Amino acid sequence: MTTGETRRPRVGVMGGTFDPIHHGHLVAASEVAQSLDLDEVVFVPTGQPSYKTNVTEAEHRYLMTVIATASNPRFTVSRVDVDRAKPTFTIDTLRDLRRERADADLFFITGADAIAQILSWKDVAELWELAHFVAVSRPGHVLSIHGLPEQDVSLLEVPALAISSTDCRDRVRRGFPVWYLVPDGVVQYISKHHLYRSVE
C-alpha cells in the first residue's frame, strides 16, 4: 500500500446456527481474526437453517450470540439471516452483507465439517465472488481443500476444542453442566429460559 491509500476494512463473517454458541465458535473467530488481520468479525445466526430441523427459536439463538460476543470489541452480531423471512442460505447472507459493507473485503469462516459440504451449498459458484473462505480445523473432522478453488479458500489450524452445540444441548437435557463449554452468560441464559430441557 502506498502512502495516502486507505486500507479496505477486512471483515470476517462467522455464520452458524449457534444453538447454543460455544467456545469452539469463539476461538475459531478469534484465531482467524488474528491470523488474517481482520478489523471485525460479524457473527450471523441463521434464521431458519436450510438443512437443520427442530432448532431453537431464532431470537434465543441471536440473544445468546450477542451475550457471548459482547466483551470482544472486534466481535459484532448481524440480524440479516434472523430477519429474512425464508430459509437461510449463505449466498443471501453474503449478498446482504456486501450491500451493507460495500467498501469491505469479506472472509467467511467455517469449520472443517462445513467446508467439506460447501460444494452442495446454494449458488456455490457465486459464493467465491462474494467472499474469501477460511476453513478452520475441528476435532473429528479432516481439514482439506480437495476439490475447492485454492485461490478462494484458506485453511487454518486453530486450538482444538472438542465442543459441539449438539453435545451442549444433550448435556443440559441430561442435567450435566455446560460451564466452561459456553460463556458464563450463555449458561445463565439457558437456565433462565429453560432451554434444552426436553427433546422437542
Ligand SMILES: Nc1ncnc2c1ncn2[C@@H]1O[C@H](COP(=O)(O)OP(=O)(O)OP(=O)(O)O)[C@@H](O)[C@H]1O
Ligand atoms: N469446536 C469447533 N471448532 C471449530 N469450528 C467449529 C466448532 N464448532 C462449530 N464450528 C464451526 O462453526 C460454524 C457454526 O457451527 P454450528 O453453529 O452448526 O455449531 P455445531 O457445534 O456444529 O452445531 P451442531 O452440533 O448443532 O451441529 C460451522 O462452520 C462449524 O463447522
Ligand SMILES: O=C(O)c1ccc[n+]([C@@H]2O[C@H](COP(=O)([O-])O)[C@@H](O)[C@H]2O)c1
Ligand atoms: O448456503 C447453503 O446452501 C448452506 C448450507 C448449509 C450451511 N450453510 C451455512 O453454514 C453455516 C453453518 O451452518 P450450520 O447448519 O452448520 O450451523 C451457516 O452460516 C449456514 O447458513 C449454508
